[in-house]
Amino acid sequence: MNHKNITEQIRELGFAPEPERKKEFFRRVGDMGLLTRRPVVISHKEFLAIQFFYIEKRIWLMSGLLLLFIAWICCRHTGNYPFALTPLLAAGILFETGRSRRWNMTELEQAARFSARAVMLARIFLLSAVNTAGLLIVILAVQPFFSYTMVQVFLYMMVPYLTASLLGSVYERSHRADQGWGSVLICILSSVFFATASSFFNTLYEENLIVLWAVVFIFLSCGLTVCIRKSITEREEPLWS
Numbered sequence: 685m686n687h688k689n690i691t692e693q694i695r696e697l698g699f700a701p702e703p704e705r706k707k708e709f710f711r712r713v714g715d716m717g718l719l720t721r722r723p724v725v726i727s728h729k730e731f732l733a734i735q736f737f738y739i740e741k742r743i744w745l746m747s748g749l750l751l752l753f754i755a756w757i758c759c760r761h762t763g764n765y766p767f768a769l770t771p772l773l774a775a776g777i778l779f780e781t782g783r784s785r786r787w788n789m790t791e792l793e794q795a796a797r798f799s800a801r802a803v804m805l806a807r808i809f810l811l812s813a814v815n816t817a818g819l820l821i822v823i824l825a826v827q828p829f830f831s832y833t834m835v836q837v838f839l840y841m842m843v844p845y846l847t848a849s850l851l852g853s854v855y856e857r858s859h860r861a862d863q864g865w866g867s868v869l870i871c872i873l874s875s876v877f878f879a880t881a882s883s884f885f886n887t888l889y890e891e892n893l894i895v896l897w898a899v900v901f902i903f904l905s906c907g908l909t910v911c912i913r914k915s916i917t918e919r920e921e922p923l924w925s
Contacts, residue, residue, distance in 0.1 A: 735806040743776040743811070751818040758826035764889050767840040768879035770819065771848030771871045777811040778852040778867035808912060819845065832889075839897040840889065846904035848874035853911040 726734075750772055757766040819841055827837050851874065852867040859866055882888050 731802075732806055732810060735803065736810055739780055739807060739810065743780050744814075747773060747776050747811075747815055747818065751815075751822055755822045755825055758822070759829055764840070764882050765879045768844055768875045768877075770841045770845040771874035771878065773815045773819070773845055774848040774852055774874075775868045775871040777808065777815065777849065778856055778871070780807060780811060804915070815845075833891075836889075836891070836894060836897075839894065839901055843897060843901050843904065844874060844878040846901065846908060847878075850904055850908045850911060853908060853915065857911065857915055 750769070754766060754769045757769065820838075823834070823837050823841060827834050830837055832840070848871040852870045855866055855870055887893060
């Protein structure tokens with residue numbers, strides 16, 4: 685075997701042709717001032733604003749209408765079942781955060797200026813912050829209509845919401861081929877569970893169980909944080925040497 689001939693053939697096959705009009709290209713770029721121009725620096729606020737408008741409008745609309753519906757139901761019916769509507773808020777977050785993977789856009793986002801991890805963190809932060817702020821406003825507005833304390837109303841609304849968020853996040857990580865409807869179904873089932881739970885556990889909303897609700901709230905918060913961290917780590921871009 686003649687290694688020299690093989691090497692020459694490889695060179696011929698891999699030889700890049702001379703670029704045409706190379707000097708003209710660099711002259712035009714220089715005249716436009718692009719050679720010395722620095723890339724525009726985007727602040728954190730501008731980056732969050734970009735992601736805010738990137739999130740589908742129907743997600744924001746759904747969250748807003750659902751928060752208004754929860755407030756309306758709580759004002760008209762002071763039973764425990766209105767608390768079970770909060771898991772439906774998690775559906776929008778789960779559906780949006782998995783959108784790039786469902787549309788096979790992860791590789792494109794990884795090659796963009798901002799990392800896929802930064803994009804995902806921004807979307808989760810925006811959706812979670814808006815939903816949580818909305819829930820806090822609803823809690824302040826509807827608390828006078830209940831005989832519960834502010835802490836009780838807060839836990840009774842947040843625990844179902846965090847339950848659906850955690851279960852949906854675990855499902856999203858283990859079923860990547862799903863189109864998002866599995867997470868929506870989990871949120872609906874979570875809502876049904878908390879709506880019917882008081883029928884089987886009569887003492888579920890009694891004041892002496894408030895400590896148990898607080899412990900569950902802390903557990904769900906920590907579990908959701910760990911799950912989000914793992915999802916972000918799995919989306920980290922490969923490092924090429």
